[in-house]
Amino acid sequence: xxxxxxxxxxxxxxxxxxxxxxxxxxxxxxxxxxxxxxxxxxxxxxxxxxxxxxxxxxxxxxxxxxxxxxxxxxxxxxxxxxxxxxxxxxxxxxxxxxxxxxxxxxxxxxxxxxxxxxxxxxxxxxxxxxxxxxxxxxxxxxxxxxxxxxxxxxxxxxxxxxxxxxxxxxxxxxxxxxxxxxxxxxxxxxxxxxxxxxxxxxxxxxx
Amino acid sequence: xxxxxxxxxxxxxxxxxxxxxxxxxxxxxxxxxxxxxxxxxxxxxxxxxxxxxxxxxxxxxxxxxxxxxxxxxxxxxxxxxxxxxxxxxxxxxxxxxxxx
Numbered sequence: 001x002x003x004x005x006x007x008x009x010x011x012x013x014x015x016x017x018x019x020x021x022x023x024x025x026x027x028x029x030x031x032x033x034x035x036x037x038x039x040x041x042x043x044x045x046x047x048x049x050x051x052x053x054x055x056x057x058x059x060x061x062x063x064x065x066x067x068x069x070x071x072x073x074x075x076x077x078x079x080x081x082x083x084x085x086x087x088x089x090x091x092x093x094x095x096x097x098x099x100x101x102x103x104x105x106x107x108x109x110x111x112x113x114x115x116x117x118x119x120x121x122x123x124x125x126x127x128x129x130x131x132x133x134x135x136x137x138x139x140x141x142x143x144x145x146x147x148x149x150x151x152x153x154x155x156x157x158x159x160x161x162x163x164x165x166x167x168x169x170x171x172x173x174x175x176x177x178x179x180x181x182x183x184x185x186x187x188x189x190x191x192x193x194x195x196x197x198x199x200x201x202x203x204x205x206x207x
Numbered sequence: 208x209x210x211x212x213x214x215x216x217x218x219x220x221x222x223x224x225x226x227x228x229x230x231x232x233x234x235x236x237x238x239x240x241x242x243x244x245x246x247x248x249x250x251x252x253x254x255x256x257x258x259x260x261x262x263x264x265x266x267x268x269x270x271x272x273x274x275x276x277x278x279x280x281x282x283x284x285x286x287x288x289x290x291x292x293x294x295x296x297x298x299x300x301x302x303x304x305x306x307x
Contacts, residue, residue, distance in 0.1 A: 007298050013222055014229040014295070021245045022233040106234070106241035 024107050024157040026099060028091035029206055032198025035084035040191035042080035046073055047183055055180035057136035066135070095206075111156040118148040139182035143172030143189045158201065167193050214297030216290050218263050223248055223256045228291040231266060231283040238280045257281065265290055 019025070046052040050069050059066045093103040122145020129137045147168030154162035168189045175185035219225045226246045230237060237245075243253055260266045265287030269280050283291070 007301055010219075010222065010225055011298055011302070013226060017226045017229040017245055018233045021230040021237070021241075100247075102244055105244050106237060 020101070021107065022156070024111050025205075026092045026096035026101060026103060027157055027201075028088070028095045029198045029200070029202025029204075031084075031088035031091045032201060033195050034087045034091075034198070036191045036193070036195030036198060038080045038083045038087075039194060040187055042076055043183060043187035043191060046076055050076070053180075053183050054136040054138075057134055057179055059133045059135045061131070061133040061135075066133075070130070070135075107156060111153055114152045114156065115149045118145050118152060121145065122149075136179040136182060137176065139186040140172045140176035140179075143168045143175065143186060145172075146190075147172055158205070160197070160201065164193060164197050214293040215301075216294045218260065218265065218290070219294045221256060223252065224260055225294075227253075227256060227260060227281075228265065228283060228287060231281060232288065232291055236269070236280040236282045238278055242281065260287070263287075263290075 050072050052069055052073050061067060061070070089103070096103040122141055125145070126138055126141050129135075129141065147165045147170075150161050150165030150168060152165075154160075154165060171185040171189040171193075175182045219228065223246060227242060230242060230245050239253070239257075242257075243250065246253065248256075257266065257268070261268055263286075264284055266281050267284050269282070271278050271280070
């Protein structure tokens with residue numbers, strides 16, 4: 001017969017395993033802050049340097065000015081994405097090893113699969129609308145599908161990610177109607193909202 | 208002090224078996240290595256506890272091959288889920304009885 005103390009420990013153990021095995025908790029708050037900073041820098045470069053601020057849906061992709069700026073915008077977006085993901089992997093793996101866990105496990109795999117379905121569909125859709133000159137829809141679609149991906153991912157990690165997803169979806173819908181605010185909404189969603197979330201997560205869970 | 212311990216299951220006296228059931232309660236299936244990571248136990252230790260739970264028919268085992276390497280996945284059975292939840296309820300009662 002076990003002592004009462006043992007049963008209390010049993011319950012603590014059950015709780016910890018159920019949480020650790022169903023929720024990915026190594027996502028670092030700083031990763032969100034840095035992703036937001038990269039996004040803001042990217043949006044600023046696109047707006048100020050490349051003069052990218054679509055105020056209507058349809059552009060003639062064969063016209064010289066659009067054809068010249070579009071590849072640069074795509075390259076910029078890829079750089080921002082790689083920086084953000086790279087930082088997230090680096091900081092999260094550091095946090096995981098601090099918690100004595102591995103970054104790569106069945107849970108992370110499930111999280112990434114659930115995120116990547118909407119992200120890949122959204123990415124393909126953005127390429128399609130871009131090829132058809134619907135430049136004004138790039139930012140709203142990016143926000144919308146990223147928001148859906150976050151909503152999906154929230155089942156496997158911190159629940160707060162779900163409200164971050166709703167913020168992105170809201171900004172996406174807004175900018176789909178008010179096309180001229182597309183770049184601004186993108187900067188708000190990927191930049192400001194990310195950073196604020198990162199700060200919140202850092203103070204809530206990592207101190 | 209009289210405490211009812213009906214529902215406390217002998218199989219869950221081992222903390223590793225309890226851990227296995229906890230992990231399988233919130234995941235549809237888990238493979239051997241994921242379980243090992245979550246529970247932080249050695250191969251042999253985990254394998255023997257899994258075998259015991261399989262014997263009780265609390266978990267079901269499915270063997271398959273991924274890239275010609277064998278991959279074993281584990282899932283809780285209905286019976287196992289019921290036993291685990293009974294065990295939790297009994298633990299709860301026990302703790303409440305102690306604190307009253």
